[in-house]
Amino acid sequence: xxxxxxxxxxxxxxxxxxxxxxxxxxxxxxxxxxxxxxxxxxxxxxxxxxxxxxxxxxxxxxxxxxxxxxxxxxxxxxxxxxxxxxxxxxxxxxxxxxxxxxxxxxxxxxxxxxxxxxxxxxxxxxxxxxxxxxxxxxxxxxxxxxxxxxxxxxxxxxxxxxxxxxxxxxxxxxxxxxxxxxxxxxxxxxxxxxxxxxxxxxxxxxxxxxxxxxxxxxxxxxxxxxxxxxxxxxxxxxxxxxxxxxxxxxxxxxxxxxxxxxxxxxxxxxxxxxxxxxxxxxxxxxxxxxxxxxxxxxxxxxxxxxxxxxxxxxxxxxxxxxxxxxxxxxxxxxxxxxxxxxxxxxxxxxx
Amino acid sequence: xxxxxxxxxxxxxxxxxxxxxxxxxxxxxxxxxxxxxxxxxxxxxxxxxxxxxxxxxxxxxxxxxxxxxxxxxxxxxxxxxxxxxxxxxxxxxxxxxxxxxxxxxxxxxxxxxxxxxxxxxxxxxxxxxxxxxxxxxxxxxxxxxxxxxxxxxxxxxxxxxxxxxxxxxxxxxxxxxxxx
Numbered sequence: 001x002x003x004x005x006x007x008x009x010x011x012x013x014x015x016x017x018x019x020x021x022x023x024x025x026x027x028x029x030x031x032x033x034x035x036x037x038x039x040x041x042x043x044x045x046x047x048x049x050x051x052x053x054x055x056x057x058x059x060x061x062x063x064x065x066x067x068x069x070x071x072x073x074x075x076x077x078x079x080x081x082x083x084x085x086x087x088x089x090x091x092x093x094x095x096x097x098x099x100x101x102x103x104x105x106x107x108x109x110x111x112x113x114x115x116x117x118x119x120x121x122x123x124x125x126x127x128x129x130x131x132x133x134x135x136x137x138x139x140x141x142x143x144x145x146x147x148x149x150x151x152x153x154x155x156x157x158x159x160x161x162x163x164x165x166x167x168x169x170x171x172x173x174x175x176x177x178x179x180x181x182x183x184x185x186x187x188x189x190x191x192x193x194x195x196x197x198x199x200x201x202x203x204x205x206x207x208x209x210x211x212x213x214x215x216x217x218x219x220x221x222x223x224x225x226x227x228x229x230x231x232x233x234x235x236x237x238x239x240x241x242x243x244x245x246x247x248x249x250x251x252x253x254x255x256x257x258x259x260x261x262x263x264x265x266x267x268x269x270x271x272x273x274x275x276x277x278x279x280x281x282x283x284x285x286x287x288x289x290x291x292x293x294x295x296x297x298x299x300x301x302x303x304x305x306x307x308x309x310x311x312x313x314x315x316x317x318x319x320x321x322x323x324x325x326x327x328x329x330x331x332x333x334x335x336x337x338x339x340x341x342x343x344x345x346x347x348x349x350x351x
Numbered sequence: 352x353x354x355x356x357x358x359x360x361x362x363x364x365x366x367x368x369x370x371x372x373x374x375x376x377x378x379x380x381x382x383x384x385x386x387x388x389x390x391x392x393x394x395x396x397x398x399x400x401x402x403x404x405x406x407x408x409x410x411x412x413x414x415x416x417x418x419x420x421x422x423x424x425x426x427x428x429x430x431x432x433x434x435x436x437x438x439x440x441x442x443x444x445x446x447x448x449x450x451x452x453x454x455x456x457x458x459x460x461x462x463x464x465x466x467x468x469x470x471x472x473x474x475x476x477x478x479x480x481x482x483x484x485x486x487x488x489x490x491x492x493x494x495x496x497x498x499x500x501x502x503x504x505x506x507x508x509x510x511x512x513x514x515x516x517x518x519x520x521x522x523x524x525x526x527x528x529x530x531x
Contacts, residue, residue, distance in 0.1 A: 004379065006372070006379055006385070032391060173388065176388065176391055177387060177388040178375055178385075178386065178387040179385065179386050179387075180385060261412050261413060261414075262412060262413040262415070263412070264410070264412035264413075265411075265412030265413040266412070268412065337415055339413065339415060339416070339417045340413050340417065341417045
């Protein structure tokens with residue numbers, strides 16, 4: 001019997017982080033992410049060496065993550081859009097100090113306080129460097145609860161491998177909904193790679209220094225250049241995407257996360273009317289799977305991007321496709337979720 | 352089975368969220384694909400809560416549906432909100448203890464069940480949601496009453512509430528028996 005459990009996205013992300021070896025979780029509650037914190041409050045203390053701490057604020061939480069990451073621990077924080085904005089300074093510092101950590105954003109409507117409904121308005125913030133300076137973070141966008149579990153589990157390995165923060169970019173729908181999940185096995189501690197750079201006490205060795213600060217142009221330049229070389233490797237090796245029905249479709253839809261799964265229902269509706277829709281779904285929204293989308297765009301006249309925002313990923317789509325490809329956009333904003341029927345109506349404008 | 356979506360809607364406290372979870376669990380235990388999505392917007396006390404449970408033999412795309420296969424309306428605002436969205440040849444289970452019989456749609460199977468009175472007979476007002484699910488099970492070909500009973504038992508067991516299994520089973524059976 002497979003160990004399948006009916007879980008909310010928020011719960012699956014939390015449990016998968018624990019199973020990936022995360023033992024230090026710091027956060028501040030916010031809807032629609034609260035169940036993640038609740039799961040951690042109950043289950044992190046049960047894990048050996050587990051620390052759950054509800055911080056005084058989102059800013060406190062991200063800086064606790066900085067501390068735990070410096071000590072070589074697998075560490076995570078989570079929040080929803082307004083809370084993730086508060087963490088941006090800390091994420092920039094993590095990136096600048098080359099620290100691995102996982103940050104979860106269960107997006108809601110914005111800007112400002114917005115509302116608590118699902119939205120995808122933080123795509124720019126996540127993929128273009130939400131804090132100051134010049135950096136990127138690997139950004140994984142799950143479209144189902146099982147995938148949210150898997151990507152969270154992988155996020156810790158990616159963070160360690162490239163010494164970078166990794167973001168799970170989901171939304172209120174993925175966070176709140178329940179689906180059956182086959183949880184990953186607990187990662188044995190010996191499978192987590194050692195971190196010889198961590199500040200674990202310098203007895204018997206040279207001291208390690210972790211900082212994002214480097215006076216003098218050349219010093220900081222060297223740190224930045226080395227980091228961007230790692231980003232190139234990430235772009236080369238870590239691109240992930242999913243394609244559905246992309247073999248000779250009438251049109252391709254580009255969508256990530258929640259919207260992509262709604263498009264899968266649109267594909268079935270369209271088939272009943274003899275219309276073939278292909279779906280291109282970036283799983284890594286940074287690095288964006290531009291090369292593959294470029295190839296696919298040769299097959300169709302139009303790549304329609306659908307998002308729950310006013311048009312963000314569509315900019316990456318435009319950069320990726322061939323010059324002659326039409327790149328219209330359909331978006332819902334303010335926490336409104338498009339239905340399969342809404343999307344089909346939009347498709348019919350172009351085919 | 353084809354994608355079967357059920358919206359369960361009622362006052363906060365009528366057990367709509369739990370009923371949806373039990374439906375999803377029922378499908379999962381049958382080896383089917385399921386999704387469960389609650390409405391989680393701000394609501395005033397006494398406001399209306401709803402959730403959508405989908406059961407299908409194929410992967411489920413959207414967990415939100417334009418028009419559900421079935422509606423369980425536990426209070427009047429729920430019927431007002433969702434009645435017109437139910438698919439043709441769909442099913443509406445109405446809590447006739449609180450809601451007037453819907454009129455104006457002949458291509459829908461309407462099942463009127465006095466949920467509150469039946470729950471009162473059982474001696475536990477909290478089981479009205481299971482009375483409704485029992486009635487639902489009678490008209491959903493692919494899911495049997497036994498399936499729902501199993502889904503309920505497993506859900507309550509996981510919650511550490513085994514002691515309520517007896518009254519909930521009685522509620523499912525009475526709802527099933529009463530529905531016509």
